[in-house]
Amino acid sequence: MLWAMRRVQQNEVRSIERLFRDQATSLDLGNQMLLVAVNEHPMVRLWVALPDYDLLEAYYGFDRCKRSDMPVAPYLIAGCSRLFGSVFHAL
Template sequence: MIWLHKRVAADEVRSITLLFRDQAAAFDSDNRMLLVSVANAEPEIGLWLCLPELDLLPPYYGFSLCSRPDLPRAPTLVAGCPEHFARLFQNP
């Protein structure tokens, strides 16, 4: 799995979430894709994406690759499988 990060304006989250949900429905039969967030100083929000392959990255303009240690400690699940999210972030 590939992790990506970007800081976005709060009003961008909805369009990224819709794109993510469309991709997850089409390409994530294993329910491993995640979109998580951490609220930063207003008006930005930190978003992290977990994608199965780099081929899914192009529609997410401006996201940068990040490593597992760079993930936030207490993110909020925006979209994706709650069970997979819990395994990664709530029960490490």
């Protein structure tokens, strides 16, 4: 799984979420994609998990990162809640 991150203004989150949902609906048959966030008022830090590097091109300004660079407790914006739980809430 490929992870990428970008800091955005709160008002930009909605358009990125729409892009993600459109892409996931048509390309994520295995429910592997996630869009997660952490609020950093007034900014929001977003991470996207993608199964294929080619999908990253659609996410302008996102930089690849490691899973280990992510916060312990982001919140799920879109994607498979079961996968989110296993990635971020596994004991």
